[in-house]
């Protein structure tokens with residue numbers, strides 16, 4: 369009898385765990401802003417091309433507004449910020465397909481910056497392409513086409529000790 373109860377309790381505990389996990393995953397999916405995250409890819413590539421800097425060193429992506437930090441030698445001028453906004457929107461307006469390509473680490477290194485890849489990453493990498501514009505090893509969720517993104521706007525930005533923080537949204 370004792371054994372029977374403990375098995376039942378175990379099954380109950382497991383089912384409960386499963387339900388909790390499922391809820392957590394679903395909630396994470398709901399809150400995950402794949403449009404904002406895809407926009408982050410585009411913004412990163414735009415920054416790399418314009419300032420020859422790395423991709424963002426720190427990012428906080430949320431549905432309503434997001435922020436990314438870049439290491440720059442000096443604060444971007446208002447004219448440069450206007451160019452960032454128009455370039456990101458040009459890419460969005462090009463209706464580029466966003467898709468994954470599985471490739472070896474060696475192949476991926478030819479088209480993407482793998483410097484931030486965690487040491488435990490597998491030898492086969494999932495590289496996310498935004499058309500021909502960007503390639504980045506990433507395990508996140510993305511939209512299928514840049515046409516799903518709204519218009520990119522910079523809300524505010526500040527510069528401190530070589531770190532440029534930009535807050536943006538899609539409207």
Ligand SMILES: [Zn+2]
Pocket residue numbers: 405406409496506507508509510
């Ligand atoms: Zn991604």
